[in-house]
């Protein structure tokens with residue numbers, strides 16, 4: 069990041085500016101502008117409650133009414149889920165064709181059949197919060213999709229024909245998907261539903277994270293090491309890399325605009341102060357999220373004794389340090405993004421993120437075949453039944469990942485909430501969807517439950533400790549022994 073932080077300086081001013089929380093005025097303006105830009109009416113972000121900022125109703129909502137659809141700021145598909153679902157790396161919609169989705173999944177599973185699936189280090193089950201029980205069941209498929217207990221493999225040639233489009237499944241044209249557009253950088257990892265998604269991703273973060281031929285080879289090597297480390301430890305590092313890359317790229321864009329303006333008006337502003345304000349502008353969307361250092365806020369896993377807490381937290385800090393060193397070699401070589409900042413970005417994801425879930429069209433396809441009548445059904449099933457047998461019980465798997473949503477992350481918790489982050493059939497599109505659980509009056513704070521509302525008082529408080537607070541809602545006060 070040229071001239072923000074010249075080599076030799078320690079970037080102390082910049083680091084402390086990035087770590088300082090935005091002023092209430094800046095917060096108010098950011099969310100006002102965001103809601104206006106999205107044409108989002110009926111809600112407001114306010115900061116005068118007891119728990120920092122919160123989301124408030126600016127109109128009455130009826131029970132079951134949609135309160136908010138919130139597109140993500142930054143999100144990523146879980147690495148293991150990439151085996152099962154080919155989705156646009158920017159908007160996460162399914163791409164290719166029904167045949168490609170199925171053939172690719174069978175092929176990839178075959179390749180991985182003998183590989184062991186490691187568990188993530190330092191990952192928290194909280195990323196699953198706000199899912200209803202049926203979603204939880206579905207989400208476990210990600211870890212079990214390798215199971216071949218009930219599967220009858222298809223011949224390799226058939227799998228290949230599904231992937232290369234030679235074998236067309238009956239009625240699949242009714243479920244057409246956008247063709248897969250490969251990453252313009254040639255990494256072979258990212259695919260898109262359109263050129264506009266490819267360009268948007270390239271401009272917002274992928275140009276710094278692409279491992280394709282067009283990237284410098286030394287950086288590519290470093291990037292591959294960073295990605296491997298994240299895949300083997302915790303994929304939240306990939307999300308942090310996206311957040312940092314998007315800040316760096318936005319800084320460059322804003323700097324270029326500022327230089328152009330200066331040239332136009334024949335003025336000059338090359339001071340560090342000028343660069344710092346551009347940097348803070350680029351950092352603004354990330355600066356707004358509630359943050360704590362990752363190693364301070366991560367929940368202590370059940371199998372770690374409280375007497376070992378200090379060493380566990382140190383281990384997590386070391387893991388973040390390792391990841392940051394790899395990332396620095398790959399995408400920047402100065403000291404701007406310190407361990408403290410990296411820890412705060414990851415901590416922000418830990419405290420705010422929601423599951424990213426997108427429903428698979430493969431499920432709709434097989435349901436359609438099942439609903440056909442004689443003789444179409446019998447004819448179609450001659451071809452589709454062996455495919456279903458090869459896929460096994462989990463014939464359809466959702467795209468799953470984790471994402472930070474700028475407005476949803478303003479919602480405070482209550483054990484008797486008035487809203488819920490539902491994943492309804494029609495809402496499985498990668499956005500956060502907030503639905504009124506009962507009628508909500510204008511002016512009321514909108515709350516969701518971060519944990520299962522049916523847990524006992526003690527269980528709820530134990531789960532909420534992961535978010536760093538004890539709940540004092542009316543239900544908790546009533547139930548407190």
Ligand SMILES: C[S@@+](CC[C@H](N)C(=O)[O-])C[C@H]1O[C@@H](n2cnc3c(N)ncnc32)[C@H](O)[C@@H]1O
Pocket residue numbers: 119120121122357358419420476477478479480481482535536537538539540
């Ligand atoms: C997802 S954020 C919610 C927005 C947050 N209030 C902010 O200022 O950005 C979650 C954090 O808000 C605070 N919080 C949310 N609900 C709370 C509650 N019922 N009691 C105390 N703190 C709460 C906790 O610090 C929690 O880690």
